Amino acid sequence: MKKHMKLFSFLLALTVTASSAGCSLSGKKNSSTSSSVLSEDDEGNEGSADGAKADEKKTDGDIRPQDDFYGYVNYATLKDAEIPYGQYGTSVFMDESDESPSEKIVKEIGKSDKKYAPGTNEQLIHDIYAQAISYKDDGTAEKEIMANCDRILNAGNISELMSVYGDLTLNYGSPSIFQFEVMHDYKDSSRYAMYLYPMQSFLGTSLESIHDEISKCEAPNNIARDMFRIQGDDYDTADEKGRQMVYIGMDIANNTDFEGANDMGHLLALEKTSFEEFDSIFSNLDVSLIDVFCADAKSRADGLYVIDRGQCEKINELFTDENLDKWKAYIYSTYISSMGYFIPDSSEILSDYFPKSKEAEDDQAASVVLNYLSKQVSEIYTERYYTPELDKGIHDMFDEIIGSYRELIANADWLSADTRKALRKKLDGIKLITAPEPHKVNAKDAKLVGSSLYESDKALTRKVMDDKLELLSSPMDRMKAMMLSTDVNAQYLPCNTINVTVAIMQPPMFDPKGDHAANLGGLGTVMGHEIGHAFDSNCINFSPEGKYDPSWLGEEDKKILDERADVLTDYYSKYTIMEVFHVDGKLTNGENYADLSGVECVTNILDDKEELKKLFESYAKTWCSLSVDSSGIERLKTDEHSPEKIRVNAVLASNKKFNEVYDIKEGDGMYVAPEERVSRW
Template identity: 35%
Template sequence: MKKLIGAALICAMTASLISGCTPSDVGTVEPSETAKWMSGRPQDDFYYYANRDKLDNAEFEYGSVYAADAFDDSLIVERLENIVKDVAAGSGYEKGSEEYIIQTAYNTFISYDFDSEPVPEDLQNVIDEVMNAKTADELIMTDAKLYRDFGISGFFTLSASEDVYISGRRILTFYPFVSMCDVSFDSLADGNSALSGLVSDTRVYMQTLGYDVDTSSEYGKKLANLVLSVYGASGSKTAQDSYDVTDTIILSGDELNSIFTNVDIQEYFKAIGFDPNFCDRFGCYNKDQLICMNSLMVEDKLDALKALEIHKIYSSYMRFIAPSYDSLAGYVYDSYKPIEELAVNEIISNLKNETDPLYVERYYSKETDDALRSMCDDIREGYRALISDATWLTEPTRKGLIEKLDNIVYVTGTDLKRHDTSKYAGIGGNFYEFYMGYTRVGIADNIASLSQPVDRYGVEMKMQTVNACYSATQNNITITVAIAGDSFFDVNGDYYTNLGNLGATIAHEMGHAFDSNCIVFDQNGVYNPEWIADEDMDALLERNEKAVRYFEDNFTVFGIYHVDGELTLGENFADLSGMECIVTLAHSNEDLEKIFKSYAASYCRMSVDVVIIGQLSSDVHSPEVIRVNAILSTTGCFYDVYDVQEGDGMYIPPENRISRWH
């Protein structure tokens, strides 16, 4: 039996403005005129027409909220399980290689006694260092050690990321707090009840360190007040999707020093290991939060700061701490699965950087990559024609958009390279020692990345995930191996079927380069709203307003709930832009039929009602049936192919239809 906790290996984050979408992100809905839309005629409900067999025969497995998915992601899991098992059973691997790491993780995991191992010495030492700190200056140096050696960022959500104003450069960025100690700021908007769990957890943690109940409770209350202080400084933006690139504030070193008057912030960066030559320019999203954190870096807040650090340590490393304390038994779960199965799951969950190259080598070919890139080039040419023929664009903007289009690069499985084995050759010991050695390599790489130029061909999305995304700061499109195969792309299959499936997704991502969020980045990925002429931006915003009305006025969920046109605008327009692009590549009605059918099939999914309703308030994607039917209902050639007439369910009067480019 193993006591486990879901804890990922700590890797400091890098970030860029990315628009990523999977063909099966969201749920299906019922339109307002159910009888007509469920007739099975393509003219009434094309989504149902194309997916009728799967939807009519869909069965929800016990506990599942989805059924009839376009893609069965258990296939990915099965492949990864086979990779891990094959590697674990092998021999003769080069030290530090992906196979060596996987096999070492497997062997050390199955031999580690999670039930009785004491708290590891280095972990106990840093816990003691936190509690023994006499001043805020001492504690912030310990926080630097936690960042550097344990991947824990207690006081700041700090990471090396791309500078949106200088192409190719990285910058230290303070990301906004939208939660602290597992308390989301959104939940605090409805009152302080969410803090009761924080106080309770902190009381338990502090008691394991020898404090009595009353003292431990005081630590919890002080931490809760600290969280409330940061929440109060956050203003109206309390969720991650409240922030975008327009909120980026650039601070000089002197400006940052003027904010952090209570601590030596430059010494903090130095203690972590960031190159001081690149600590002269900083990004942040919420300056008031930084001012608040500085105000808390004082001696009379020391107990709250210590409680914050302890909470972070325990949350991150609970499975290595809990065996020493009966009171922590409730924070881990007992698993009775075979230890070998648990080891495989551990590796699949936490060693994706190691399984990813092996997945690519086993399931991706040059033939597939060549065909994929060829289709991407075709889509680029489709956009070239759309932009060239868009009469509403001024000539300077048209020229700029064509330059941006030409500068888009594709990132695929062939761009994923194996790592430098020398970095990992010395990793060993028991599972905890392996875990920390591996973690620290990742942390060191992130720290070092600050002084390294951004690689536009760098792979920032796991190739084993079913996804594709556009990055505005790199002006590139990443297409994973998992989406470039199986249900979405058949290298030996029909071109137009592929085009309506994965091609539509790629065209969608390419369309993000020109939506209202990403168009403010120029061809080099620099944030510069002024590079687009005012009259062109005004024309785009006018089209945006019409698109919002189109989706809100014409499409509902269960005939009651309206789609939020503002929330879903970027994704809706990317869908429409992608469709307008790929239909230009068809040469006949037969080609168009294949595109439309495979497009609808790629979005097949049935969801339970509560999931569908819930997504309307938070998901930037429209429900799948709307992503299909709303897009085709405003696509002119769809009317021609299926002879859609007034009175049909898919019919929208011409004056109410929208277009991204025409």
């Protein structure tokens, strides 16, 4: 999520039903082909004649809050909403006609006549922008890129090819099948660790889609065909090379665990693999993949976590000289297609892949800068948007939410006194992280700007890897922000911190001068959600110190917590989209717990009925969204979050104060029998 308030991942507005008695929500489809399906009263519904107040019928669809609160709040916004061409969804936060604040910052600095000090964020942004605007290869880039292509195609064996591949990845930014990442250790968040994430895509097409539908191989086949035509192959010869190449993708797709990387249980069960053992997995190579892809990582750590060992073993099986030409085709195609931006004039094919637009050159240049210098732009964004007033407002809200949680835990008499004491200790240890600390300016960084954009690309690519490796050998700083200020996001980390970015603190989510109840319903529920993750079914296993230790709580209370989690799983599994496709209550359990917990927390702060109404409406507006059917259905299988409409209605249907404020009765669409409601605390 890289655009201020424009790229929220709020992409679903679908009909929601719960099959349990008394919790049925009806819906009527509009004329749109998308799933902007909002529940309306059935004709003759008892609830439509109960004397609802005029202010509870303010939508064109006459949706009552008692029947579908999400639809009641968002109908007017969604009924005329359209999904932009080529997109899978949209939301009230997405307006592609506007520039994001990040883009405005880049263009302002890029077009400035000011002279900036060497190594400063402004100097780097200004100079890279200027290079992007005026870039035209003088033949230097084409010569080197084509020489690298020859290195790939002339490799004598698979080990030699991997050595070339590693060099192109490290020093030229070529995409790699090996996704090495440095991040906090899932088992012990007081330190950093290296993880090898599984290969997820094959020349731009997801492996999972290739696994599910063989016809998806057509796209990578076509890319490879076009790239080999650049080399001078005729159409049929180039197409055959592409066709042979995709067999590798099919084999890897059929031996990939598509869930492990997102399964906390799987990640926590991983044992660290020594570098020596890792090299032994790739027994068909005479070179160390760590050495060729990760430079001096072996001198900085003692091993790594391999998330999908089965995929690695299959790749090793494919690392044979019999498959040499297939691997050459893949590596060549990924390299030349990723470098084509720098040499579009060298080939009509590349000019089609990388069209230039004089009218949009400012936008293209800004995009280039944001790709290279996102951290630098983030720091300037922080300077401009993270005001002292905002800092105070966000910390005051954090303290208020922590205080509410403290009260909820104290009153959770279904837990033992010792467990409540332990949970309060973890709660009181949670730290709020907002904007990243600015880096120390180094005048030598001015040298990252080379003689051309192509040369700058190489320097900046290598710096990314150097910074990543430096992190690997550094002590873990739990107060270090893990996201950019320009990201619209918030997260809880097992080291017992929450990171709330500056971008998500902006209106409409939060306004330090705005209404307190609306702020609680917006960013307040988000912060409450993230704090709630400290006690969800996954992170409850981490001690207050951030170490994975399921025994830190008593067994008896752990059993009670697990039983409540099972009840929550069953509750959400009854909800559907389009009245057919059920939510996976187990997959979404942790996020559902956090949603439930966050709303319980913020509603515990208020008692006034009108203030609570503002809170609930603000919460529903936060998740106002629209999605195509296929995207919504696909997300049910992979997204750990429930669909947005369910995140509103399922949570509020079980919330005591919501039921009281809107006088929810049996027969109403939002009604859930008291004995079937779920609660975190």
